[in-house]
Amino acid sequence: MNDATVQQLANEVRRGDRRALARALTLIDRGGAPVRSLRRALAGYGVGSLVGITGAPGAGKSSLTTVITQELRQRGMQVGIIAVDPSSPLSGGSLLGDRIRMYDLAGDSGVFIRSMANRGQYGGLAATTLDAAMLMRAAGFGMVLLETVGAGQSDVAVVDVADTVLLVEAPGMGDEVQSIKAGLLEVADVIVVSKSDRPDAPATLQQLRALVRMQMDSDAVWSVPVLPVSALRQTGVAALVDALLAHAQWLQTHPVTWRQQRRQLLALQRALESQLRDAVQQLPGWTTALAQLGQSDSDVLARQLLEEFVVNGFTKE
Amino acid sequence: MSDVPIRVLVAKPGLDGHDRGAKVIARALRDAGMDVIYTGIGQTPHMIVEAALQEDVEVVGLSILSGAHMTLLPKVATQLREAGLGHCVIVAGGIIPAEDSALLTSQYGIDAIYGPGTNTDEIVAFIRTTVAARRATL
Numbered sequence: 542m543n544d545a546t547v548q549q550l551a552n553e554v555r556r557g558d559r560r561a562l563a564r565a566l567t568l569i570d571r572g573g574a575p576v577r578s579l580r581r582a583l584a585g586y587g588v589g590s591l592v593g594i595t596g597a598p599g600a601g602k603s604s605l606t607t608v609i610t611q612e613l614r615q616r617g618m619q620v621g622i623i624a625v626d627p628s629s630p631l632s633g634g635s636l637l638g639d640r641i642r643m644y645d646l647a648g649d650s651g652v653f654i655r656s657m658a659n660r661g662q663y664g665g666l667a668a669t670t671l672d673a674a675m676l677m678r679a680a681g682f683g684m685v686l687l688e689t690v691g692a693g694q695s696d697v698a699v700v701d702v703a704d705t706v707l708l709v710e711a712p713g714m715g716d717e718v719q720s721i722k723a724g725l726l727e728v729a730d731v732i733v734v735s736k737s738d739r740p741d742a743p744a745t746l747q748q749l750r751a752l753v754r755m756q757m758d759s760d761a762v763w764s765v766p767v768l769p770v771s772a773l774r775q776t777g778v779a780a781l782v783d784a785l786l787a788h789a790q791w792l793q794t795h796p797v798t799w800r801q802q803r804r805q806l807l808a809l810q811r812a813l814e815s816q817l818r819d820a821v822q823q824l825p826g827w828t829t830a831l832a833q834l835g836q837s838d839s840d841v842l843a844r845q846l847l848e849e850f851v852v853n854g855f856t857k858e
Numbered sequence: 859m860s861d862v863p864i865r866v867l868v869a870k871p872g873l874d875g876h877d878r879g880a881k882v883i884a885r886a887l888r889d890a891g892m893d894v895i896y897t898g899i900g901q902t903p904h905m906i907v908e909a910a911l912q913e914d915v916e917v918v919g920l921s922i923l924s925g926a927h928m929t930l931l932p933k934v935a936t937q938l939r940e941a942g943l944g945h946c947v948i949v950a951g952g953i954i955p956a957e958d959s960a961l962l963t964s965q966y967g968i969d970a971i972y973g974p975g976t977n978t979d980e981i982v983a984f985i986r987t988t989v990a991a992r993r994a995t996l
Binding site for chain 1: 863885887891894895898909912
């Protein structure tokens with residue numbers, strides 16, 4: 542696909558052509574030169590905000606995505622959804638099942654849902670989701686919801702891409718200490734206690750509110766709301782959407798904060814980790830190290846690999 | 859291009875809730891290295907076409923055990939073409955009598971129909987060959 546064709550596709554995306562958007566998203570997924578052309582063609586277009594939805598597997602991310610979208614549609618907004626599921630480490634294929642729980646959104650022309658496989662990326666996000674969100678914004682969606690792979694405590698990659706990080710915590714998912722541990726809780730802009738129709742939800746809500754108060758810096762201007770939502774009973778959804786829109790509004794007047802600086806630092810650290818991992822796996826010694834797994838200490842193996850990397854540098858592709 | 863995973867939509871049109879077959883197929887295709895978007899049960903032709911469009915799939919897999927295949931399958935095929943998705947390979951599975959099967963494949967735009975007991979390798983091979991041929995013409 543040449544530059545002119547990509548430019549034409551980009552123009553169709555900006556006019557809101559759904560078929561063009563779908564094809565452009567496929568280009569993004571496949572990677573390579575067309576992606577760079579698309580980025581150039583669409584730089585600066587689109588104003589919608591990107592909300593990253595993260596939380597443990599089964600916390601209720603898909604159900605929550607559905608009710609948030611329904612509320613936004615009632616308010617007349619168009620919504621793009623990027624749903625990321627894991628790739629199989631064995632076959633490279635994937636089973637993307639988020640549409641099952643988004644049944645009530647199917648057929649609504651004001652909603653565009655795209656499922657993506659994470660292609661083995663760490664951190665619960667496909668490397669391509671940022672570009673995918675850029676496309677959806679350019680196509681005119683007022684809000685783009687990014688539903689991540691069920692994340693563990695340290696899977697904070699969502700902060701590298703999302704304007705607003707929505708953390709979903711189900712009730713009864715472990716004691717207070719689970720939440721005190723560093724990680725997702727620190728990077729959330731809005732926290733939801735899902736399944737709030739359950740009897741143990743008020744306790745979880747109370748604990749999380751106490752924790753958020755405790756960890757808030759005194760100079761923080763944005764106070765992180767902790768909100769109960771039941772997707773089942775459809776309660777608390779309006780308040781949640783208000784909070785998401787309020788955060789998007791707040792970002793307009795607070796473009797650079799300590800929070801963003803921390804995000805940038807985190808992004809750098811993650812990029813460093815992933816690039817170092819990729820580089821080390823290119824080394825001849827990597828195969829040797831794999832063969833010694835279980836026999837040699839992994840710390841020693843890692844040290845040897847790093848020393849080999851320092852001596853050899855980047856392997857030419 | 860050959861290393862790009864084939865994108866497949868697996869859907870159950872109509873009202874029957876027997877989704878075991880669809881799930882077995884979805885898993886087999888995943889294990890064959892394809893990206894499978896599974897919509898679940900209760901899909902109208904319109905929902906299936908919208909999903910195929912948004913997901914930009916190359917293959918639409920339809921599982922139907924309700925007996926409504928002569929109504930629903932041609933509708934999906936027609937609406938896919940009308941939406942500019944005529945390039946999609948359409949594969950159906952379920953309880954479909956041989957004479958209906960012959961009509962659906964010869965006149966109603968269904969590319970292949972597989973009944974119970976089909977080896978999933980056969981379906982995987984058909985999809986790979988057909989998609990490779992269509993990619994070559996695009």
